[in-house]
Every structure is written in C-alpha cells, then in structure tokens.
Amino acid sequence: MSTAVEDERGGASEVDAFAEKVMAAALGWVDLMAIHLGSQMGWYDALAKAGPMDAEELAVATGTSRRYAQEWLEQQSAAGILEVDDPAGPRVRLAAGAAEVLTDRGSLSYLEPLARMFAASGAQMPRLVEAYRSGSGVSWEEFGDHARQSQADMNRPWFDALPEVIRSVDGLHALLSRPGARIADIGSGAGWSSLALAHAYPQAAVDGFDVDDASIEMSRENAAAAGLGGRVRFERADAADLAAHGPFDVIFAFECLHDMPHPVDVLAAARDAVAPGGAVVVMDEAAAETFSPDAGALERLLYGFSLFICLPDGLSHPGSAGTGTVMRHDTLREYAREAGWGDVEIIVPEFGLWRIYALT
Structure with a gap:
C-alpha cells in the first residue's frame, strides 16, 4: 500500500512532467513564430547569402529595425537555429542544415511555410x-x-x-x-x-x-x-x-x-x-x-x-x-x-x- 507521502510525490512528479510538456509546447510556438518573423523580414535569406552578421549589419542589409534584429538574433541563438560566430559581437550564422530548411524553396526539406501557415x-x-x-x-x-x-x-x-x-x-x-x-x-x-x-x-x-x-x-x-x-x-x-x-x-x-x-x-x-x-x-x-x-x-x-x-x-x-x-x-x-x-x-x-x- 502506498503512503500519503508517496502519493503526494507521485502526483507532484506527474504534475511536473505535464508542466514540462506544456512548457515545451510554448517554446515550440515561440520558435515557430520567430521563424515566421525572421522569414518575413528577410533575415534568413540575408544570413544564408552573406554569412555571419551582427544586428546592425543584418538591419542595414534588410532595411529593418536594429533593436528588433538584436532581440531576434539572441532568441534564435538560444533556440539553436543560429550559431554565435563571435561572442564578443556577437555575430551569428545559420546553424548546419538551417539554410536549406528555411531558405531553399526548391528543397523537399523546405519547411518555412509551416510557420507562415x-x-x-x-x-x-x-x-x-x-x-x-x-x-x-x-x-x-x-x-x-x-x-x-x-x-x-x-x-x-x-x-x-x-x-x-x-x-x-x-x-x-x-x-x-x-x-x-x-x-x-x-x-x-x-x-x-x-x-x-x-x-x-x-x-x-x-x-x-x-x-x-x-x-x-x-x-x-x-x-x-x-x-x-x-x-x-x-x-x-x-x-x-x-x-x-x-x-x-x-x-x-x-x-x-x-x-x-x-x-x-x-x-x-x-x-x-x-x-x-x-x-x-x-x-x-x-x-x-x-x-x-x-x-x-x-x-x-x-x-x-x-x-x-x-x-x-x-x-x-x-x-x-x-x-x-x-x-x-x-x-x-x-x-x-x-x-x-x-x-x-x-x-x-x-x-x-x-x-x-x-x-x-
């Protein structure tokens, strides 16, 4: 027979696991909508074409806001979509595989449209x-x-x-x-x-x-x-x-x-x-x-x-x-x-x- 303490721990464990599931779903939504923003701003295309860039370079190249670009670059780096090339800058580049999935419109792996949809x-x-x-x-x-x-x-x-x-x-x-x-x-x-x-x-x-x-x-x-x-x-x-x-x-x-x-x-x-x-x-x-x-x-x-x-x-x-x-x-x-x-x-x-x- 389980004790009340064991029941409480089991319940807490189940609650924590489900809370983590919801948190993971929320993070997935954040990543997907951030992909949509990056695509609409032309940021992925710019990075795929020019290589590592910082927020100022990205904003100038695309005619967009430097402050928003900075926040987006940090979020994308934290999500593993971008990789930091120069931590002092920071300058970032697309992670391996990301360019094809997010910018290659002829690839069978092109999934950016999911974010738009x-x-x-x-x-x-x-x-x-x-x-x-x-x-x-x-x-x-x-x-x-x-x-x-x-x-x-x-x-x-x-x-x-x-x-x-x-x-x-x-x-x-x-x-x-x-x-x-x-x-x-x-x-x-x-x-x-x-x-x-x-x-x-x-x-x-x-x-x-x-x-x-x-x-x-x-x-x-x-x-x-x-x-x-x-x-x-x-x-x-x-x-x-x-x-x-x-x-x-x-x-x-x-x-x-x-x-x-x-x-x-x-x-x-x-x-x-x-x-x-x-x-x-x-x-x-x-x-x-x-x-x-x-x-x-x-x-x-x-x-x-x-x-x-x-x-x-x-x-x-x-x-x-x-x-x-x-x-x-x-x-x-x-x-x-x-x-x-x-x-x-x-x-x-x-x-x-x-x-x-x-x-x-």
Missing part, C-alpha cells in the same frame, strides 16, 4: 473560437494570402518531384503519354502540380480547376512565367461540375479532397468526366489506418492542420461533410462507393506527407 491560422483565432462554439467555420479566403501562398510554397518541391513517382505506376504513365491526352487537376491551387505534369508530358493538355479566385490568378501568372500558358489552362470552377468540362484521360485531386465540403459529389463528377479506360487519382494525407492515442509526429501534425485550418475551412460551407485533414483510407473508400466507384486502391503508399490512391 500557422501564423495565418493564429491571426484568425477569434473567428476560430467562435466557429468551435457555434459549429460554423472559417473559410480559406479568410485565412488569407499567407495560408494560400505557404501551402503553394511547401507543396511545390513535392509537385516538381511528382512525375518521377507517376512514371513508376503501371498504366498511369502510359495514359499521360498519349498524344493529345487531356488531364484535369482539380483543386489546383497555385498551379504547381499542373505545371509539373505539363513539363513532364509535353503532348498533353492540362486543365486546372479551383474555386479560389486568388489561387486562379496566381496559377495563371505562374503558367505564363513558365511559358506554358498555351497548354495549361486554369479556370474557376467547382469540381462537382467537372463533367461539363470533360472527358479527361486522367483526373487528379492533389491534396484537396479532404478540404472539399462535398467530396462525394466531386468523386461522382470525376466518374462522369473520365474517359473510358481513363484514371482518377487522389493524393491526400497519409493518415494512419485507424486512430491511436500513440500517434506519431506526422499524425499529430495532420491534426494540427485539421484543427486550425482544414476542418474550419470545410465547415464554412453549408451541408459540409466536415472531413478534416485526417482522412483515413476507409473514409475515402466510403466516399468513393457512395459516388458509384467500386473501390480505392493505394498505388503509392508514401510520398512525403501523402499517399496516392486510384479509384477503381
């Missing part, structure tokens, strides 16, 4: 609190440019790598390689997935569809800059109306179905819009097969996206399915069968944060 969500916290209380939502438009652009920037390196993955999928590469093949990219966002497909399959025509006006404008600008404006078209359209634009040899839904308020309608429209012998492919988050309280880091990150961005966006539409980011295989299979499909096959088990499925 959660900063955009934090700016809407009063609206999120209201939505959680009432059951309403916060739309993608309300989250604003930081959310839109950070999603595009984080996904772009992976979309650039996507054609190499597609080539390994039996049948899919052959469909896309047909002369005159028509490709639909629903939920096309900034257009990077469409442009990657157009580069990889020069005999195909690609149509991107999205309901966000700002994303359509951004995607058209990106297509023009890439010299693909004649072969890649972007149109503001609801994916549930896809059949009116078909038929298509291949229809893709990259990292968007879980956001859609009416996924069954979209999958039914894809079934009507795909040409005979064509393919419908969904890439969505690689959620575990079932819920587990012992979830790993990826699952916890997906819940973060869902709590603060994807689920509120989905629920901002009347009659929403309210899927959220953690869309498991069984959920997608249920949606597909309701839409008239037979089953959902995993064709790429793991691709970054995602998994790739084919509807059959």
Whole structure:
C-alpha cells in the first residue's frame, strides 16, 4: 500500500512532467513564430547569402529595425537555429542544415511555410473560437494570402518531384503519354502540380480547376512565367461540375479532397468526366489506418492542420461533410462507393506527407 507521502510525490512528479510538456509546447510556438518573423523580414535569406552578421549589419542589409534584429538574433541563438560566430559581437550564422530548411524553396526539406501557415491560422483565432462554439467555420479566403501562398510554397518541391513517382505506376504513365491526352487537376491551387505534369508530358493538355479566385490568378501568372500558358489552362470552377468540362484521360485531386465540403459529389463528377479506360487519382494525407492515442509526429501534425485550418475551412460551407485533414483510407473508400466507384486502391503508399490512391 502506498503512503500519503508517496502519493503526494507521485502526483507532484506527474504534475511536473505535464508542466514540462506544456512548457515545451510554448517554446515550440515561440520558435515557430520567430521563424515566421525572421522569414518575413528577410533575415534568413540575408544570413544564408552573406554569412555571419551582427544586428546592425543584418538591419542595414534588410532595411529593418536594429533593436528588433538584436532581440531576434539572441532568441534564435538560444533556440539553436543560429550559431554565435563571435561572442564578443556577437555575430551569428545559420546553424548546419538551417539554410536549406528555411531558405531553399526548391528543397523537399523546405519547411518555412509551416510557420507562415500557422501564423495565418493564429491571426484568425477569434473567428476560430467562435466557429468551435457555434459549429460554423472559417473559410480559406479568410485565412488569407499567407495560408494560400505557404501551402503553394511547401507543396511545390513535392509537385516538381511528382512525375518521377507517376512514371513508376503501371498504366498511369502510359495514359499521360498519349498524344493529345487531356488531364484535369482539380483543386489546383497555385498551379504547381499542373505545371509539373505539363513539363513532364509535353503532348498533353492540362486543365486546372479551383474555386479560389486568388489561387486562379496566381496559377495563371505562374503558367505564363513558365511559358506554358498555351497548354495549361486554369479556370474557376467547382469540381462537382467537372463533367461539363470533360472527358479527361486522367483526373487528379492533389491534396484537396479532404478540404472539399462535398467530396462525394466531386468523386461522382470525376466518374462522369473520365474517359473510358481513363484514371482518377487522389493524393491526400497519409493518415494512419485507424486512430491511436500513440500517434506519431506526422499524425499529430495532420491534426494540427485539421484543427486550425482544414476542418474550419470545410465547415464554412453549408451541408459540409466536415472531413478534416485526417482522412483515413476507409473514409475515402466510403466516399468513393457512395459516388458509384467500386473501390480505392493505394498505388503509392508514401510520398512525403501523402499517399496516392486510384479509384477503381
């Protein structure tokens, strides 16, 4: 039998452990928001380009405040993101690996957009609190440019790598390689997935569809800059109306179905819009097969996206399915069968944060 003193010590130990957990979470938030500040000020880019700098040099190079730069440099050094080059100065440099993760926009390890995304969500916290209380939502438009652009920037390196993955999928590469093949990219966002497909399959025509006006404008600008404006078209359209634009040899839904308020309608429209012998492919988050309280880091990150961005966006539409980011295989299979499909096959088990499925 435990004594009262032992019970008190055990309780105190549990309290201390949980307090440390909360403290670690608070420090993680501080680091992430400091990353956002540093990125917005251009401080990481300046350090990556010029090497060790002190606060005065950094402020002059970026046209920012020396006093804020000084505080930020000290915080970043304490967090291990920067390393002190000259303690007497101090002059600091980016820690090993930090430049690629925070400034290399073409790297698969580029994670600075995470800070932007959660900063955009934090700016809407009063609206999120209201939505959680009432059951309403916060739309993608309300989250604003930081959310839109950070999603595009984080996904772009992976979309650039996507054609190499597609080539390994039996049948899919052959469909896309047909002369005159028509490709639909629903939920096309900034257009990077469409442009990657157009580069990889020069005999195909690609149509991107999205309901966000700002994303359509951004995607058209990106297509023009890439010299693909004649072969890649972007149109503001609801994916549930896809059949009116078909038929298509291949229809893709990259990292968007879980956001859609009416996924069954979209999958039914894809079934009507795909040409005979064509393919419908969904890439969505690689959620575990079932819920587990012992979830790993990826699952916890997906819940973060869902709590603060994807689920509120989905629920901002009347009659929403309210899927959220953690869309498991069984959920997608249920949606597909309701839409008239037979089953959902995993064709790429793991691709970054995602998994790739084919509807059959």
